[in-house]
Amino acid sequence: xxxxxxxxxxxxxxxxxxxxxxxxxxxxxxxxxxxxxxxxxxxxxxxxxxxxxxxxxxxxxxxxxxxxxxxxxxxxxxxxxxxxxxxxxxxxxxxxxxxxxxxxxxxxxxxxxxxxxxxxxxxxxxxxxxxxxxxxxxxxxxxxxxxxxxxxxxxxxxxxxxxxxxxxxxxxxxxxxxxxxxxxxxxxxxxxxxxxxxxxxxxxxxxxxxxxxxx
Amino acid sequence: xxxxxxxxxxxxxxxxxxxxxxxxxxxxxxxxxxxxxxxxxxxxxxxxxxxxxxxxxxxxxxxxxxxxxxxxxxxxxxxxxxxxxxxxxxxxxxxxxxxxxxxxxxxxxxxxxxxxxxxxxxxxxxxxxxxxxxxxxxxxxxxxxxxxxxxxxxxxxxxxxxxxxxxxxxxxxxxxxxxxxxxxxxxxxxxxxxxxxxxxxxxxxxxxxxxxxxx
Amino acid sequence: xxxxxxxxxxxxxxxxxxxxxxxxxxxxxxxxxxxxxxxxxxxxxxxxxxxxxxxxxxxxxxxxxxxxxxxxxxxxxxxxxxxxxxxxxxxxxxxxxxxxxxxxxxxxxxxxxxxxxxxxxxxxxxxxxxxxxxxxxxxxxxxxxxxxxxxxxxxxxxxxxxxxxxxxxxxxxxxxxxxxxxxxxxxxxxxxxxxxxxxxxxxxxxxxxxxxxxx
Amino acid sequence: xxxxxxxxxxxxxxxxxxxxxxxxxxxxxxxxxxxxxxxxxxxxxxxxxxxxxxxxxxxxxxxxxxxxxxxxxxxxxxxxxxxxxxxxxxxxxxxxxxxxxxxxxxxxxxxxxxxxxxxxxxxxxxxxxxxxxxxxxxxxxxxxxxxxxxxxxxxxxxxxxxxxxxxxxxxxxxxxxxxxxxxxxxxxxxxxxxxxxxxxxxxxxxxxxxxxxxx
DNA sequence: CATGAATGAGTATTCATTCAT
DNA sequence: GATGAATGAATACTCATTCAT
Numbered sequence: 001x002x003x004x005x006x007x008x009x010x011x012x013x014x015x016x017x018x019x020x021x022x023x024x025x026x027x028x029x030x031x032x033x034x035x036x037x038x039x040x041x042x043x044x045x046x047x048x049x050x051x052x053x054x055x056x057x058x059x060x061x062x063x064x065x066x067x068x069x070x071x072x073x074x075x076x077x078x079x080x081x082x083x084x085x086x087x088x089x090x091x092x093x094x095x096x097x098x099x100x101x102x103x104x105x106x107x108x109x110x111x112x113x114x115x116x117x118x119x120x121x122x123x124x125x126x127x128x129x130x131x132x133x134x135x136x137x138x139x140x141x142x143x144x145x146x147x148x149x150x151x152x153x154x155x156x157x158x159x160x161x162x163x164x165x166x167x168x169x170x171x172x173x174x175x176x177x178x179x180x181x182x183x184x185x186x187x188x189x190x191x192x193x194x195x196x197x198x199x200x201x202x203x204x205x206x207x208x209x210x211x212x213x214x215x
Numbered sequence: 216x217x218x219x220x221x222x223x224x225x226x227x228x229x230x231x232x233x234x235x236x237x238x239x240x241x242x243x244x245x246x247x248x249x250x251x252x253x254x255x256x257x258x259x260x261x262x263x264x265x266x267x268x269x270x271x272x273x274x275x276x277x278x279x280x281x282x283x284x285x286x287x288x289x290x291x292x293x294x295x296x297x298x299x300x301x302x303x304x305x306x307x308x309x310x311x312x313x314x315x316x317x318x319x320x321x322x323x324x325x326x327x328x329x330x331x332x333x334x335x336x337x338x339x340x341x342x343x344x345x346x347x348x349x350x351x352x353x354x355x356x357x358x359x360x361x362x363x364x365x366x367x368x369x370x371x372x373x374x375x376x377x378x379x380x381x382x383x384x385x386x387x388x389x390x391x392x393x394x395x396x397x398x399x400x401x402x403x404x405x406x407x408x409x410x411x412x413x414x415x416x417x418x419x420x421x422x423x424x425x426x427x428x429x430x
Numbered sequence: 431x432x433x434x435x436x437x438x439x440x441x442x443x444x445x446x447x448x449x450x451x452x453x454x455x456x457x458x459x460x461x462x463x464x465x466x467x468x469x470x471x472x473x474x475x476x477x478x479x480x481x482x483x484x485x486x487x488x489x490x491x492x493x494x495x496x497x498x499x500x501x502x503x504x505x506x507x508x509x510x511x512x513x514x515x516x517x518x519x520x521x522x523x524x525x526x527x528x529x530x531x532x533x534x535x536x537x538x539x540x541x542x543x544x545x546x547x548x549x550x551x552x553x554x555x556x557x558x559x560x561x562x563x564x565x566x567x568x569x570x571x572x573x574x575x576x577x578x579x580x581x582x583x584x585x586x587x588x589x590x591x592x593x594x595x596x597x598x599x600x601x602x603x604x605x606x607x608x609x610x611x612x613x614x615x616x617x618x619x620x621x622x623x624x625x626x627x628x629x630x631x632x633x634x635x636x637x638x639x640x641x642x643x644x645x
Numbered sequence: 646x647x648x649x650x651x652x653x654x655x656x657x658x659x660x661x662x663x664x665x666x667x668x669x670x671x672x673x674x675x676x677x678x679x680x681x682x683x684x685x686x687x688x689x690x691x692x693x694x695x696x697x698x699x700x701x702x703x704x705x706x707x708x709x710x711x712x713x714x715x716x717x718x719x720x721x722x723x724x725x726x727x728x729x730x731x732x733x734x735x736x737x738x739x740x741x742x743x744x745x746x747x748x749x750x751x752x753x754x755x756x757x758x759x760x761x762x763x764x765x766x767x768x769x770x771x772x773x774x775x776x777x778x779x780x781x782x783x784x785x786x787x788x789x790x791x792x793x794x795x796x797x798x799x800x801x802x803x804x805x806x807x808x809x810x811x812x813x814x815x816x817x818x819x820x821x822x823x824x825x826x827x828x829x830x831x832x833x834x835x836x837x838x839x840x841x842x843x844x845x846x847x848x849x850x851x852x853x854x855x856x857x858x859x860x
Numbered sequence: 861c862a863t864g865a866a867t868g869a870g871t872a873t874t875c876a877t878t879c880a881t
Numbered sequence: 882g883a884t885g886a887a888t889g890a891a892t893a894c895t896c897a898t899t900c901a902t
Contacts, residue, residue: 019861043895044896045897054864055864057862059899060861063898064897064898123341123342124342125341126254126255126340126341127338127339128254128338163401163410166401167413167414170390170393171386171389171417173389174386174390174393175385175389178385179381186378194378198378198421202420205421205425206416206420209416210420234885237886258870258871259871259873260871269887269889270872270888271873271888271889274872275885275886278873279873280871280873468771469771473875473876474875475876476875483883485876486878486882486883486885487882489877489878490882493877494876495875553772554771556683556684556771558684558685558769593831593843596820596828596831597843597847600816600819600820601815601819601847603819604816604818604819608815609811616808616811628851629812631851632812636843636846636847636850640850641849641853663902664864664865688892689892690891699868700894701865701868701895704894704895709893709894710894
């Protein structure tokens, strides 16, 4: 541990296909090792070995262990957001209620892409140093959801769009995340729809300010 | 000679008091160090030093670093649950809407007791080994909330109480937690009530199944 | 580990029955723990606990861990020599061949008194520090055997009695010890006599200088 | 890129030579430290320092302190057996009495190669864990000696060759070992032959069953 | 560019021993 | 005398990182 403050940005942009393959292999190996051994036992030497790359080469492309984990998180987030973004596209032209259902379903699907990795990333990976500001999933989601709300503005009775987006995204993420990680029973094939249904209802009721209907 | 119980009461008490003080100092020091240095840099030696206790004494009472962290988490949870339990007592005799507001307020208060510690515990502390099953806050909360729902059963239209408790507790926890940890802006003094208000509305709308009112 | 060179002599002669009982309990506990946990894992705290005595009391009677082990070795040697001495008494009036058989049998019996302890003492206990010069068994045996040879001097054709005693005692001890520790097969009930027989023959042939009979 | 075997031969050889030198230095340093400080005070850090190697490198090649000691023991045994094996070759074509003398002489020589190390290994090194089954010297010796006996079967009157090998090897080893370790007087230059002579006679008399000549 | 031998600060943990009560 | 809480030096071992080849 000679370096005080490890770099986090990649040392070089992989300019050649060969280098690109190495980088990919390293990120993939990191994910695999993270799942297999946990964060603490995932050493750079082990990762290099699993990637079939020398430890020296690893440090040619990633200046620190943290930078590897950051790369894994970013890749995972990209995968997640790909699904979520597609759902937003689908939801665009649908009525609110239906659209929300699509979004919730996408959130669940997203969390199910690689639950083991998601769990390690969420539970074992300390958010310190370079990882301090790496969020799982949400960052972009708030903005996108806000746009979605804007499009439906006239159907809704919302003043603070930002706050509403916060409430919705945070709730949906928490419910799907917690279910995936801690409540496998809730995600059993025959019950998934139930969770989906409840979550949609929660959000829909909130957005429509249905409580106004009650005096 | 075989010294089963030959201690005079005063000696025993004296000893226990001393030992108890040591234990307390260690737990407190662990919390402090966790906040100051983060989980990874919180070494047992550092903790012992901060507690003004020798490393040997630390291991007399805590068999591992993990056990210290577990003690901190448990203490923190106790603090949290004290607040939350009190809120449930207060909420008992109030109408649902009012009661929910109290509970949400308590959740926010709870998360504000020691937000820095809560953050470290939530974000940096890997949930592996002995820490695998140590939840922050929620464990008991689900049960208590379920009881609360039962008492209000006739006001509500809920079939699956467990699922409803899961949805409510998870949402409330996530909203208050995320606000405390990541959105200080939302918790600014003049806006806290806004969050409180929105959260209550979210939960109230969900529990009353207001969406039934819309065809 | 504050003390550089631990004491080895008992701190006080146990003058009272009570004290004597404590000392006994400690020596017995040390033997038990040595067998159960091995030398390295036999800590003074564990020994004190097993003896039902406080660690402080332990150090009242034994100035160091080593001194405890010395006491165990000495007790074990005493037990061994009791058996061996009795055999010498029995052998005194018997013809050489018969006498030797008795001595060999006693050596085997002696090693079988507490083989587990004997093994730990022989294999795990480093002969350094105060334990450097603590021999198992042999010390006195050489002298006694020499006396025995002297009494049979006229039957034998030996010049150097010391050397002869060395050869005999060392061989007998090695054969019985090695058999007990490493060759349980050789000590099986139906074969013990065989070992006994062979050992006697070895020694008898040697002492009678039977090789003189061959040209 | 996946770097299976892309090394140029010179690089590989260079690397291996360096690594080999490190391993050798570590084994040699372990032996030296064992002799100088004793088993208990021989820490891995001290060994690494004495070898002029970092503690990290030590653990690159030896997974534990024990494994270092095992390496030393094996090297020592190899040295011993080299001498003993040579003696068996020499003894093959000689008459029994002469052959035995050669073997006994070799046993003495073997124990004199590095008596200080032999002593530490024999007396201080606990035979637990990985060291449990590491014998000094004897393992192979029994088998080789048995073969030797087989070749001389017709000169002897032995039924149980295994038992006879056990008796002979154990005795020879014990006598030479004990003399080297505990009785320097017996090994004084002018007396070595005496021990040699007596030992040979002991074994020869036993193997020839000379006691049969007496009724 | 790639390699992998080497580094060494840092970690958790043990245990013989002391001494205030 | 007896107690047991406290001590802290010492140990084996890990792992992110460097750099000579």
